Amino acid sequence: MRFSAIGISHWKSEVSIRELFFIDKQRREFLEFNTRNIPGGVIILDTCNRTxxxxxxxxxxxxxxxxxxxxxxxxxxxxxxxxxxxxxxxxHLFKVGVGMDSQVLGDVQIIQQLKKAYKESKKNLSGEFHQLMQSVFKAHKRVRTETDFGRGMASVGFVATQLALDHFKDLSNVNILLLGAGKMGKVTCKNLVSNGAEHISVINRTIERAQSLASSFDIKAHTFDELESVVANSDLIITATGATSPILKKEHFPEDGKARLIFDLSVPRNVEESVSQIENVTLVDMDSIHLANKEAIENRKKSIPAVEKIIAKELDQYEHSIERNNYILPRIKEIDHHLSSITDHELDRIKNKVDGEAFEVIEKLTGRIKKKVMAIHINRIENELEELRNEA
Structure with missing residues (x-):
């Protein structure tokens, strides 16, 4: 069966285009309904940089x-x-899984996003699809343990923190608003705190989630009703929510001429484009983020040949396994069917001619003989497959 991958990503499309293909709950349900008859199932991967x-x-x-x-x-x-x-x-799937296709080379978040997508589709996937995904996960694990591809911090949250440091020089006296307490928000908050930020406020649609993040990092949680007052007091604003339309708009900002730096780390965008027109406000979206951790990225680039070898090895093993299963399993099933027919027939013939204890011994003996005969045939079929490969 032909394997396919289609999508939209940061490599070819700017954020305004990617927004059009964002998969919200309603779209996902519609998409799942329209792909329900595809043999083997479908995996839908939707992140801020790709669908x-x-x-x-x-x-x-x-x-x-x-x-x-x-x-x-x-x-x-x-x-x-x-x-x-x-x-x-x-x-493509393997490169996405190991972080080779990410905006930030070697991104550590993509594998978790891929695992989440896999988990959401797991019950509808074929055995072959499960094998493929396990091979991708294995490749990712090998890349992380056997190369320098995952060394050094280079996530989007980290890059945002580095850009903030470049802008402010010192984060200890900067009033920061983190809009969104999800995974990206947590990663960003952790990076900010570890780089000296002391005045962070978090706002989330669900106040409980904001409070949970606040307690983890000893920062302040606010309700959405307090958005305008917290924005007015902020020097740095970072948005990272799953909202499908802008949350921060021009009317949320006071006309005070205060310098503010805004990082919009979300797709669809969380900040209305008109905000960039406000005096002394600098708005940076996902397409404008440049890699701050150049040393880590350069080291990761050096590891690419090793990563490609791991991908080639794991992909080859997967294809070898599928080829083996497609060639061997039907033949094994056929032999097993014939052997079972013969042994079951012969056992039925003697079942009433011997006592129960003797029959149990004969039944076990027959089972062991059957297994040994099957092993001989499996070995023969595997040798046939190897000969076919060598001839190809």
Whole structure:
């Protein structure tokens, strides 16, 4: 069955385009409904930098489903997106999984996002799809333990902190508002605190989540009703929520001429574009973030050949395993069926001619003989497969 990967990402599309393909709850339900008949299931990966679909089907089927769910069309997708099949699709999935395709090379968050997408689709996936995902996860683990590709901090949250340090020089007296207490917010908060930030306020739609983050880092939690007052007091604002429309708007800011730096780390964007027109406000979105940790990134670049070797090895093992299963399993099932028919028939013939204890001994003996005969056939079939590979 043909494996395909299609999607939209930061490499080809700016944030204003990626927003159009954002998958919210309603769109996900519609997308899942329209892909329910795809054999083997579908994995939907949706992050701030990409929306991608993976499945064992023709890529046009996935493109059509995504366009229907997002009210776009195939021509528009073709202009801004990408479609891969077979080897290219496998390579792409592995590169996404290990962080080679991330905006921040070697991003540590992408594997968790991919695992979440896998978990959400797990019950509908085929055995072959499960094997593929386990191979991707294994490749990621090997890359982290066997190379320097994951060494050094280079997440988006870390980059934002580095840019803030470049701007303010010292974060200890900077009033910071963190809008969003999800995973990105937590990572960003941790980086800010570890780099000397002492005055951080967090606002989240759910006050309980804001309070939970606040207690973890000894910062202040506020309700959404306090947004304008906290914004007025802030020098640095970082937004990282899952909202599908802008939360921060021009009217939230006082006309005080105060210098403010805003990092919008969300897709769709959390900050209305008109905010950038406010005097002394600097707005930086995901497409404007430059890599601050250059040394870590350069070291990761040096590890790329080693990472590619690991991907090639794990992908080869996966394909070898699938080829083996497709060749061997049907033959083994056929032999097992014939052997079972013979042994069951012979056991039935003597079942009433011997006592129960003797029959149990004969039954166990027959089972052991059957296993040994099966082992001989499995070994023979594997040798046949190896000979076919060598001839190819």
């Amino acid at each position: 991608e679909l993976y499945a064992f089907c023709d890529p046009d089927v996935l493109v059509s489903a995504l366009c229907k769910a997002t009210n776009t069309d195939a021509d528009f997708f073709s202009k801004h997106g990408y479609s891969y099949s077979e080897e290219e699709a496998y390579q």
